[in-house]
Amino acid sequence: xxxxxxxxxxxxxxxxxxxxxxxxxxxxxxxxxxxxxxxxxxxxxxxxxxxxxxxxxxxxxxxxxxxxxxxxxxxxxxxxxxxxxxxxxxxxxxxxxxxxxxxxxxxxxxxxxxxxxxxxxxxxxxxxxxxxxxxxxxxxxxxxxxxxxxxxxxxxxxxxxxxxxxxxxxxxxxxxxxxxxxxxxxxxxxxxxxxxxxxxxxxxxxxxxxxxxxxxxxxxxxxxxxxxxxxxxxxxxxxxxxxxxxxxxxxxxxxxxxxxxxxxxxxxxxxxxxxxxxxxxxxxxxxxxxxxxxxxxxxxxxxxxxxxxxxxxxxxxxxxxxxxxxxxxxxxxxxxxxxxxxxxxxxxxxxxxxxxxxxxxxxxxxxxxxxxxxxxxxxxxxxxxxxxxxxxxxxxxxxxxxxxxxxxxxxxxxxxxxxxxxxxxxxxxxxxxxxxxxxxxxxxxxxxxxxxxxxxxxxxxxxxxxxxxxxxxxxxxxxxxxxxxxxxxxxxxxxxxxxxxxxxxxxxxxxxxxxxxxxxxxxxxxxxxxxxxxxxxxxxxxxxxxxxxxxxxxxxxxxxxxxxxxxxxxxxxxxxxxxxxxxxxxxxxxxxxxxxxxxxxxxxxxxxxxxxxxxxxxxxxxxxxxxxxxxxxxxxxxxxxxxxxxxxxxxxxxxxxxxxxxxxxxxxxxxxxxxxxxxxxxxxxxxxxxxxxxxxxxxxxxxxxxxxxxxxxxxxxxxxxxxxxxxxxxxxxxxxxxxxxxxxxxxxxxxxxxxxxxxxxxxxxxxxxxxxxxxxxxxxxxxxxxxxxxxxxxxxxxxxxxxxxxxxxxxxxxxxxxxxxxxxxxxxxxxxxxxxxx
Ligand SMILES: [Zn+2]
Numbered sequence: 001x002x003x004x005x006x007x008x009x010x011x012x013x014x015x016x017x018x019x020x021x022x023x024x025x026x027x028x029x030x031x032x033x034x035x036x037x038x039x040x041x042x043x044x045x046x047x048x049x050x051x052x053x054x055x056x057x058x059x060x061x062x063x064x065x066x067x068x069x070x071x072x073x074x075x076x077x078x079x080x081x082x083x084x085x086x087x088x089x090x091x092x093x094x095x096x097x098x099x100x101x102x103x104x105x106x107x108x109x110x111x112x113x114x115x116x117x118x119x120x121x122x123x124x125x126x127x128x129x130x131x132x133x134x135x136x137x138x139x140x141x142x143x144x145x146x147x148x149x150x151x152x153x154x155x156x157x158x159x160x161x162x163x164x165x166x167x168x169x170x171x172x173x174x175x176x177x178x179x180x181x182x183x184x185x186x187x188x189x190x191x192x193x194x195x196x197x198x199x200x201x202x203x204x205x206x207x208x209x210x211x212x213x214x215x216x217x218x219x220x221x222x223x224x225x226x227x228x229x230x231x232x233x234x235x236x237x238x239x240x241x242x243x244x245x246x247x248x249x250x251x252x253x254x255x256x257x258x259x260x261x262x263x264x265x266x267x268x269x270x271x272x273x274x275x276x277x278x279x280x281x282x283x284x285x286x287x288x289x290x291x292x293x294x295x296x297x298x299x300x301x302x303x304x305x306x307x308x309x310x311x312x313x314x315x316x317x318x319x320x321x322x323x324x325x326x327x328x329x330x331x332x333x334x335x336x337x338x339x340x341x342x343x344x345x346x347x348x349x350x351x352x353x354x355x356x357x358x359x360x361x362x363x364x365x366x367x368x369x370x371x372x373x374x375x376x377x378x379x380x381x382x383x384x385x386x387x388x389x390x391x392x393x394x395x396x397x398x399x400x401x402x403x404x405x406x407x408x409x410x411x412x413x414x415x416x417x418x419x420x421x422x423x424x425x426x427x428x429x430x431x432x433x434x435x436x437x438x439x440x441x442x443x444x445x446x447x448x449x450x451x452x453x454x455x456x457x458x459x460x461x462x463x464x465x466x467x468x469x470x471x472x473x474x475x476x477x478x479x480x481x482x483x484x485x486x487x488x489x490x491x492x493x494x495x496x497x498x499x500x501x502x503x504x505x506x507x508x509x510x511x512x513x514x515x516x517x518x519x520x521x522x523x524x525x526x527x528x529x530x531x532x533x534x535x536x537x538x539x540x541x542x543x544x545x546x547x548x549x550x551x552x553x554x555x556x557x558x559x560x561x562x563x564x565x566x567x568x569x570x571x572x573x574x575x576x577x578x579x580x581x582x583x584x585x586x587x588x589x590x591x592x593x594x595x596x597x598x599x600x601x602x603x604x605x606x607x608x609x610x611x612x613x614x615x616x617x618x619x620x621x622x623x624x625x626x627x628x629x630x631x632x633x634x635x636x637x638x639x640x641x642x643x644x645x646x647x648x649x650x651x652x653x654x655x656x657x658x659x660x661x662x663x664x665x666x667x668x669x670x671x672x673x674x675x676x677x678x679x680x681x682x683x684x685x686x687x688x689x690x691x692x693x694x695x696x697x698x699x700x701x702x703x704x705x706x707x708x709x710x711x712x713x714x715x716x717x718x719x720x721x722x723x724x725x726x727x728x729x730x731x732x733x734x735x736x737x738x739x740x741x742x743x744x745x746x747x748x749x750x751x752x753x754x755x756x757x758x759x760x761x762x763x764x765x766x767x768x769x770x771x772x773x774x775x776x777x778x779x780x781x782x783x784x785x786x787x788x789x790x791x792x793x794x795x796x797x798x799x800x801x802x803x804x805x806x807x808x809x810x811x812x813x814x815x816x817x818x819x820x821x822x823x824x825x826x827x828x829x830x831x832x833x834x835x836x837x838x
Contacts, residue, residue: 024348025055031344031354036060038359038396039229039389041341043317043334044072046255047348050327051263056255060335063225064234075208075252076224076333077239079311081318082251083177084296085200085261087123087279089184089192091271091295092199098187108183111156117166119183122176123295124283128162132175135160136242145214145244148182151175170283170291174248181247192246204264208254214243223252226315228337230781233391237315237337249313255331262322262329280307280324303350310342319345357384360818361395365404365789369779370411372761380409382785385817385832389781404789407812410760411777412439412786413740414767416610417546417577417725419445420736421468425458429827430466432730435807436740436797437763439786439816440467440836442771445577445727446548447517449473452509456835463831465821467786469773469838471515471546472506474534475522490527500537510837512772513543513572518550518559519623528562535570543838544772546575553583553643553707554626560596567605575770578727579609579716580617582707584642590715601721608770610725611716613742616648616706618733621684624705630684636677640665646676648706650801652732654683655700656690665703704733704801717743718753723767731804738797741808745796756792772838785818 025047035041042060046053058070093099099108101120106112114129121127136146139158144150155175163171181192188195193211201209212220228237243250253261264270279295292299300306305325311318319332319342332345340356347354363379369390379393395401413436420432421443433441443449449472450458459468478487481498491499503514514534517523535545545566549559560576567574576597581590600607622630624639640646646665654660660668660683669679687701694700716722724743728736735742740763748759768777776784788811795810807825814822819832 027354028055028344028348029057031348031356032057032059032341034356035338035340035344038399039336040338040356040383041334041344042070042336043076043332043341044070044074044255045333045341045345046072046259046329046331048259048329053259062222064227065225065236070224071254072256073208073222073254074224074333075210075220075222075254075257076318076335077212077226077249077311077313077316078251078253078258078318078333079249079313079316080174081253081258081309081311081320082247082249084279084309084320085196085251086177086180086184086247087295087297088200088270089195090119090123090180091275091279093184093187095271095275099183105179105183108186109152109179111152112179113156113159114162114166119180121166122180124291124293125170125172125176126167126283126285126291127173127176128164128166128169128171129155129173129175129179130160130163131173132178132245133242146242147215147244148178148185148246151178151245152182165286167286169285170293177247178245179247181245196251200261200270203269204260206253206257206260208252209257209261210252211246211250212252213246213250214239220252222254224316224333224335226313226335228315229389230391234336240314243314249311253333255333258320258331258333259329262320262331265322266324266327308346312339317342321346321349323349358398358400359383359388359396360400360402361393362402362404362409362787363393363395364406365409366406367779368408368410368757368760370761370764370777372757372765374757375408380779380787382815382818385784387779387781387783387785390779402813408756408760408790408792409779410437410788410790411764411779411783412788412814412816413437413724413763414440414442414771414773414777415726415728415740416442416575416723416767416771417445417612417727418442419727419729421450421455421470423730424464424466424468425462427730428462428464428831429821429829430464430833431807431822431827432728432736432805433466434814434822434827435737435811435825436726437788437790437811437814438466438726438740439788439814440469440773440776442469442471442512442773444470444473444511444515445517445546447473447475447515447520447523449476449506449511449515452506452511452835452837456510459833459835464833465827465831466816466833467776467836468833469512469771469836471513471544472503472511474514474516474526474531475520477502477506478526479522487522488525490525490530496530496533500534503534503537504541507538507541507543507838510835511543512838513545514538515546515548515577517548518562519548519552520620521622521628524550524628528565531562532566532569535566535572539570539572542772544573544575544770545570546577546771548577551626552580552623553586556581556583556586556593560593564596564600564605564607567600567607568603573606573608573770573772576607576609578617578725579611579722580708581712582617582643582705584645584707587709588711590712594715594719597719597721608721608723609716609719610767610770611713611722612725612727612735612739613713613717613747614733614735614739615708615710615713616704616733617708618652618702618704618727618735620699621680621687621701621703624680625684630688631681633677633681636680637675639680640676644703644705644707646680650704651683651701652704653699653702654687655694655697656686702732714747714751714753717747717762722762723770724759724763725767734797734799734801734804736799737805738799738808741795741811742797744790744792744810749792749795773836776836785815787813787815789813
């Protein structure tokens with residue numbers, strides 16, 4: 001045991017020695033150079049060991065409008081690194097006997113509407129006072145610029161409640177430091193800017209350090225302007241209406257000055273060692289526990305003697321980090337919207353790897369970004385999983401470049417209604433999805449789902465090429481509580497409460513919402529009240545409702561009324577799964593149904609639909625019996641005449657007698673020498689009997705039922721609130737492999753019922769919006785790099801009933817989370833798919 005720990009210690013000190021050798025500074029320099037050259041770092045850096053500066057350098061510009069180069073003396077807004085100067089000022093007043101750290105703030109700010117908050121509580125973020133950003137936003141007038149004194153007036157007038165009892169918690173809050181500045185100003189009877197100058201900057205000889213806010217008349221000359229990036233363009237992102245205040249930020253300084261400041265903390269130039277000591281001790285909470293934060297300094301976890309603070313505010317990202325054990329310091333100040341400077345500086349001083357992910361530029365594409373706006377010629381830059389820029393981008397030196405050869409680049413498609421998830425363990429390459437451009441599937445449909453936990457665990461066990469999100473299936477949680485043989489009735493009150501708990505749990509773990517399959521027997525016998533109650537639980541968790549409605553044929557009007565009522569009463573977005581008109585008598589009336597949905601929308605109900613581009617469905621024979629009277633010849637006759645076309649409907653699976661597999665119902669009737677109605681009764685009865693004998697076998701019969709008109713399908717596809725789905729699995733119905741490419745080839749190119757941009761929108765951003773999936777479905781900076789490159793000339797679905805797994809043409813390349821997963825009709829055996837939580 002002893003031997004082992006000596007060995008460990010030796011190994012550890014070796015790593016530390018490595019990190020401290022100046023050789024590593026070269027690594028730091030090349031990392032920062034790469035970041036600078038790829039627009040991920042604009043700033044200054046200083047690294048010192050044992051009182052000696054080993055490395056300092058400035059990369060970039062002071063102001064993107066003038067291109068004046070940065071220097072190591074350029075002064076950046078320190079943002080929250082300001083806080084350590086405020087705490088030092090307080091400690092100086094304490095040493096002079098002008099205050100005590102445990103003084104009640106009211107002693108200096110009697111207007112404060114809170115009792116028993118000490119100065120120490122403010123310094124350590126344990127006061128419980130709420131963040132001023134929210135309070136100011138709520139009560140400000142549009143012309144106001146906030147100042148520290150105005151803030152005190154606002155709090156004394158509005159008396160916003162404490163977030164928690166003082167001293168019981170640590171919660172980072174800028175208001176604390178605004179109040180500290182007011183205390184300093186009231187005691188010293190001078191503005192904070194003057195106090196800082198007299199007591200800190202002049203005594204330490206700091207030349208580039210000062211307080212600056214928007215109400216000051218003169219803008220200091222060496223002041224760096226904050227900015228943000230939009231593509232290759234830069235936009236000013238500097239001080240705002242908030243910046244009449246000081247304390248939480250708005251001290252400006254350079255890396256050179258900050259180093260002098262940091263070194264002074266080893267001396268007694270400003271305060272005695274014993275006074276300063278407490279600044280680097282974790283704060284004690286009322287329950288006796290501690291939090292690793294001192295006075296304007298964070299205490300690094302498991303790294304004794306190491307302290308740091310970051311600062312981020314409107315276009316600035318800074319870090320000061322001191323390792324007092326080895327007397328090492330790193331200071332990084334940057335402007336821009338990237339956090340790479342902070343990350344790299346921290347990793348360097350902590351002896352960690354400095355891997356900077358390369359960027360990839362996709363150029364020469366017709367960009368359809370998913371929003372529906374016209375295609376444009378722009379480039380897309382990816383870093384890791386994320387799109388970091390879109391626009392007129394010039395390639396960086398040594399950047400990976402992908403030439404799109406003028407083809408369409410779109411966001412990866414999002415399939416809002418998929419049954420593929422159950423096949424991913426066996427087929428993680430997910431060709432069914434990728435060959436048609438799908439990068440995200442939404443599982444848990446029609447009332448049937450696996451728990452979020454098990455989906456996550458399975459994806460961890462066998463990673464998949466595509467992303468998976470899920471709804472929580474009504475029938476699945478019903479069955480868990482009521483038992484499989486008790487689903488032929490509504491849930492009792494007690495059962496419903498238990499179902500609610502299961503639902504809430506799954507929603508909190510990341511399910512998108514509640515799905516129902518009310519036409520199927522597992523859900524059919526629930527009543528409206530049961531579903532509405534569950535929808536309310538879903539709404540409370542900000543989830544959505546998606547439904548295979550109770551009837552797609554004879555009782556459709558009722559079923560539509562039900563989903564609208566659910567949206568109205570539970571107040572949540574509702575979506576009709578695979579919208580269709582499956583009753584022959586009603587063919588051609590899509591406009592009436594859409595009118596009903598538009599009326600509901602005008603009432604404020606967020607009702608939407610998804611749709612697959614085929615006029616035949618894939619389901620069980622039992623849906624052909626809307627009253628569940630499976631032995632009635634009348635019902636069977638009605639079904640053959642009104643609900644499906646026996647000539648065009650094929651048995652895809654028929655376990656009871658595989659001879660009939662692949663034949664139409666009419667052909668089977670001919671073989672059996674009976675009417676199609678009688679054959680239908682036989683097929684249902686034989687399957688029920690087979691199922692009884694093979695209780696563990698799932699899906700003993702499946703029919704592809706021809707029951708829709710192409711005109712209705714087109715009306716539904718074209719509706720502005722319909723997104724595209726597949727409702728597919730790994731084979732079976734051709735929709736499993738061809739839905740999205742079929743929309744592009746048949747309905748965009750041949751029938752021209754919508755534009756390319758519209759179709760892409762319906763496959764991406766609209767589907768994301770309808771399912772509550774965030775940061776996907778659009779090609780824009782900050783979104784996940786799920787992408788598909790499409791050849792508009794050749795794109796075409798090839799799957800059909802005879803060959804349901806034929807791959808589509810024209811899907812050239814597919815990326816999931818930044819990784820190329822599919823190219824030239826082949827899986828690249830890469831599995832970057834993730835579980836997507838609500
Ligand atoms: Zn369905």
